[in-house]
Amino acid sequence: MESKVLYYDKQGESIRCRVCPHNCLLDEGKFGVCGVRTVKNGELVAINYGEFTSAAVDPIEKKPLYHYKPSKSILSFGSFGCNMTCSFCQNYEISQSRPATQYMSIEKLINIIPTIENNVGIAFTYNEPMMWYEYIYEASKKIKENSNDTSVVVVTNGYINKEPLLKLLPYVDAMNIDLKGYTNKYYNKVCGARLEPVLETIKTANEHCHVEITTLLVSDENDSVEEVREIAQFVASVNENMPLHLSRYFPRYKMENEETKIEKIIRARYEATKYLKYVYVGNVGGVDNNTYCPKCNALLVRREGYSTEVYIKEDKCSLCGEKVHIII
Numbered sequence: 210m211e212s213k214v215l216y217y218d219k220q221g222e223s224i225r226c227r228v229c230p231h232n233c234l235l236d237e238g239k240f241g242v243c244g245v246r247t248v249k250n251g252e253l254v255a256i257n258y259g260e261f262t263s264a265a266v267d268p269i270e271k272k273p274l275y276h277y278k279p280s281k282s283i284l285s286f287g288s289f290g291c292n293m294t295c296s297f298c299q300n301y302e303i304s305q306s307r308p309a310t311q312y313m314s315i316e317k318l319i320n321i322i323p324t325i326e327n328n329v330g331i332a333f334t335y336n337e338p339m340m341w342y343e344y345i346y347e348a349s350k351k352i353k354e355n356s357n358d359t360s361v362v363v364v365t366n367g368y369i370n371k372e373p374l375l376k377l378l379p380y381v382d383a384m385n386i387d388l389k390g391y392t393n394k395y396y397n398k399v400c401g402a403r404l405e406p407v408l409e410t411i412k413t414a415n416e417h418c419h420v421e422i423t424t425l426l427v428s429d430e431n432d433s434v435e436e437v438r439e440i441a442q443f444v445a446s447v448n449e450n451m452p453l454h455l456s457r458y459f460p461r462y463k464m465e466n467e468e469t470k471i472e473k474i475i476r477a478r479y480e481a482t483k484y485l486k487y488v489y490v491g492n493v494g495g496v497d498n499n500t501y502c503p504k505c506n507a508l509l510v511r512r513e514g515y516s517t518e519v520y521i522k523e524d525k526c527s528l529c530g531e532k533v534h535i536i537i
């Protein structure tokens with residue numbers, strides 16, 4: 210279904226989309242980088258409103274969110290389209306092309322959420338949710354108006370302009386934001402984007418909701434100790450309690466580099482923990498991904514795969530009383 214785009218400027222016969230930092234200038238019939246916004250009869254429209262490609266009930270740890278409602282499930286829901294072109298994309302079938310979709314009205318979505326067992330709410334994920342902006346904004350607003358206890362989660366690349374981001378954030382409880390690397394060279398070459406707007410999104414989101422960061426460490430691209438240090442230092446400068454997930458890359462889509470060496474991931478984690486209290490490792494079996502109290506080292510959350518046991522009742526260590534920055 211089509212919907213009007215909320216952020217744009219008319220420039221003569223053309224329209225400049227203002228949803229994300231590409232700020233595409235579009236003529237009649239042309240699509241932006243995201244593949245979902247186009248000019249039709251002189252109006253900028255998004256063609257994926259309410260159109261979903263993927264829906265599943267996942268452990269919230271899979272988003273990944275480790276410090277928001279641990280051990281709960283979340284309805285995970287996505288459409289198609291993306292404003293980045295990452296060579297290693299895990300979901301390129303829905304991010305870089307137009308697959309088959311089904312329509313879901315917001316009213317139906319609101320009715321489904323409470324019927325799912327152990328479910329805390331909805332996560333917009335799989336493709337880039339900000340490229341589904343018109344739908345997720347309206348849905349998030351109505352979901353929160355209907356029940357403030359229902360969680361809204363956004364799993365995003367963070368490549369969105371500040372105005373639409375600020376309009377959405379009052380209805381979002383938690384975000385996982387990819388920080389794909391710490392150089393413009395990497396963002397340009399591998400992702401078709403720029404670093405600076407993502408850093409701005411992380412800073413802005415941190416002022417409004419719970420935020421965790423994911424970095425996929427790609428062998429010989431962004432996995433040096435120096436780059437990991439810069440990532441950790443930046444995250445710590447925003448919020449030293451912000452969890453960082455360092456994820457291991459495997460060859461996928463157009464990227465043919467060898468899988469990242471486990472020793473590099475472990476070394477990266479060691480480096481990042483010099484600056485951050487909570488650093489986790491993704492896509493590596495057999496590593497300790499539990500959460501411990503930063504003060505007395507008591508076990509707070511035990512994780513094995515996606516099986517999670519929580520040993521705290523509030524956001525405090527039950528042994529020493531230290532605040533532990535986990536939303537239960």
Ligand code: SF4
Pocket residue numbers: 226227228229230231232233240241242243244245246292340
């Ligand atoms: S949302 Fe799409 S059309 Fe709009 S600026 Fe971004 S990539 Fe371009």
